[in-house]
Amino acid sequence: MNIIIAGIGKLGDALVEYLVQENHDITIIDTNPVTVDAVVNKYDVFGIVGNGASLPILQEAEVQNAELYIAVTDSDELNLVCCMVAKKAGAQHTIARVRNPEYAKQGAFMRSELGLSMLVNPEYDAAHEISRLLQFPAAAKIEKFARGRVDMVEIALTEGNPLCGLSLKQIGTRFAEQILICAVSRKDDVFIPKGDFVLRADDRISIVASHSNIASLFRTLGITKKKIRSVMIIGGGKIGYYLATRLQKAGGIKVKIIDNNRDTCYELDKLLPKCDIVCADGTDSDVLEEEGIGECDAVVALTGIDEENIIISLIAELNKVDKVVIKVNRSSLNRLLHKLQSESFIAPRYITAANVVRYVRAVSHSSGMSKIHALHKLVGDQLEAMEFIASSDFPGCGVKLKNLNVRKNTLVACMLRNDTLIYANGDAEILPDDRVVVITANEAVSDLRDILE
């Protein structure tokens, strides 16, 4: 698939990283020659220096042959112009990053009227993910499948957790709840565990189950946390705004935003009448304590600097805050964070990049029958969890799973059939129209067929 990416910032870089892995032909366009050079040296892509909205540049990039054009420059307006020009010049599909909250509400209009295939908004996606985490504070990470009927949560096993020392089989018999442990990350390794796999402390495990089953499992394990009623957000950028709006809409949650830019504070105050806006340095522990960090149920650190966010999370843990979510831009910090026991961290660009990858896979296999519906990257990008809708021509239909020749490092987790959740044991089978959740370590699975040997 021919893909053109205009604008190489954080998101552009993440997109290149993901899409190169999927073996696409990628052309990048950026005005800064140094950036273009760096990306061309790092990945196997073609680079052009110039403006992504200029027709000669687009022709040089052979836009007429491009199946997908992605505009992720700094400016929303430039992205929109890029996509409109590219579309008229022959690109089949266009994706623009639009993150101004004022445009965010007119997504459907812009898609239909401006001919865009997809709008991406990393800040909005990040806020969406954070608000999910705050609704289910015990989990370090939550993904939703099958129209929200199936949750996948990630938890860290601490010393003394009843699950430690048990094999998966034992867990199946000892606990009443229907659950499936589909991935375990131990130190630097990731496993898709079999029945005799024994869990240990410090493992991070991913569990697939219905929402109610997970909730009751957490109760049995004694790791439930009380419902979050007050949230302190440090950093009043776009994510902070989107998050506060979501929390305000959900109701019952008191939100306090701390930002040290006075103009930002006034702007936020106008937009968010019910939130407390505080103008102060959010990395100063005295300030945080005075503003009552100790009484907050959750702290979300969203400043632009990773290190500051980490420091805030340490201050929050010192003050025994129940739930801490921090934004981390640099992926190289991920392993460090596991050491820090910081529970939830999010990287907006990777959330969005995964969304784009899902879209790309769906488009590139539009002829394929069992299209991909959701894609989440798990435990440091080493695993992928995907949701497909099985079509009637899927060769594995009606075959018992134990007889199905599934590829190595791939696991069928569950099926949702007519609103009932079916856990994938050996006797279950995939039927047409099932929503199938698959966990795999193999790359570029874009059709349900790809899971078969």
Next chain:
Amino acid sequence: MNYRMLAYFFGQILRIGGLLMCIPLIVALIYGESQTYLSFIIPIAVQLLGGCLLVRLLPKNSNIYAQEGFVCVALTWILLSAVGALPFFISGCMPNYMDAFFETVSGFTTTGATVLADIEAMPKGILFWRSLTHWIGGMGILVFAMMFLPKTQTKKTSMMHVMRAEVPGPSVGKIVPKVGDTARILYAMYIVLTVAEVLLLLLGGMNLYEAFIHAFGTAGTGGFSCFNSSIAEQSPFLQYVIILFMLLFSVNFNLYYLVFLKKWKEALKSEELKVFLILVAVVVAVITLNIRSQYDTIEHAFRAAAFQTSSIISTTGFVSENFDLWPAMSRILMVVLMFVGACAGSTGGGMKVSRIMILIKDAVRDLGQLAHPRRVKSIRLEGKAVDEQTVNNASTYLQFYVILLVLAVILVAAFDGMDMVSTFTSVVTCLNNVGPGIGEVVGAVGNYSTLSIGSKAVLSFCMLAGRLEVFPMLIIFFPSTWKRA
């Protein structure tokens, strides 16, 4: 300061004033009051002549800035009152020119304070002019003039500064892009409501002349009546009609435009309107209970309370009961309501409900700021953040308002030496454009004829300051206003 533009403006205003004065002349002709013909014809001639001369001065540079806007409004009102006083003076209805000026200012500013003791003895044409000033002053003389300004004029310059200085309320916005069209829409709604009231009053048994007099008095929230006893001897039906319209005219006219555009929900959501209606309901209930024993039926007590409450909060100043005889609690509430006044953007006076809301919210916010110094909180009105400039303006307004109140009270006390209540409420009632005060002299059944000329001058100034929201009247005393830049 663009003097030529000011002069041009005065010319326009004088011409319009001259034409408006023809209406009472017609009334005088109908009733055959030949002794007053001349007292109208002279000022009409003066205005039309002067106006046509000044309009010829049309300057090349027609820019009007904030400063010119304020000065223009203040001087126009003074000029028009000075000319408008001529019929009263020439006809001999009022013994001296100061009385006539006081009465005209009271008319244009929609105060309704009168120096006349025996109103019914006056010629009908003169009384009609007296009430017509209410109607013109209610929506604003310059807003009226804007409808007739030549297109070439409004094309070149925005009259927003003028409109802002004249239309009451903490913040003024146009309702359609053009100032002239905005003025026309405002006046259209004003006329429709006035005509509706005239019809209802006719239905209640008044004759056409009386109906017009009282509709003008209500529409401008002025309060001049053609009866010595004001509304006291009218039927309950007429009293209820007037109660209804007094409240209607104290509502922001922009809301009527929303209703006209069929945006009912938006109009009813107005925070100011809610507060205003709740305030009226509470005060009526309290006063009804408070004065219950003085009246034979509960309906009469309720009607008395409702009439006086609406009359005072809308700053109309019609009188249906002698509220000087009410218990202290009720009288105090009357005085408090005088300060509150009507909604912004209405024809009523006072400090305006929305400005008081801003001031209270500002005070509460500042109190909270002491406890949480880093908190950023803006003041919200009608669901929107009020910008700090408007909040500061409201505070400044209050400061000057209080200073003016104190100075005027001292001056009136020095000139006349009435008792404290009369002195205080006479200033309060004029500054808020209400009309009747509390006490024997200026109370519900009294009048201002016995006051000295000095007091009348001070109170006239207060009425103008109150109607124009203090700033324009003070800016003309600001030396730098008159210096060449």
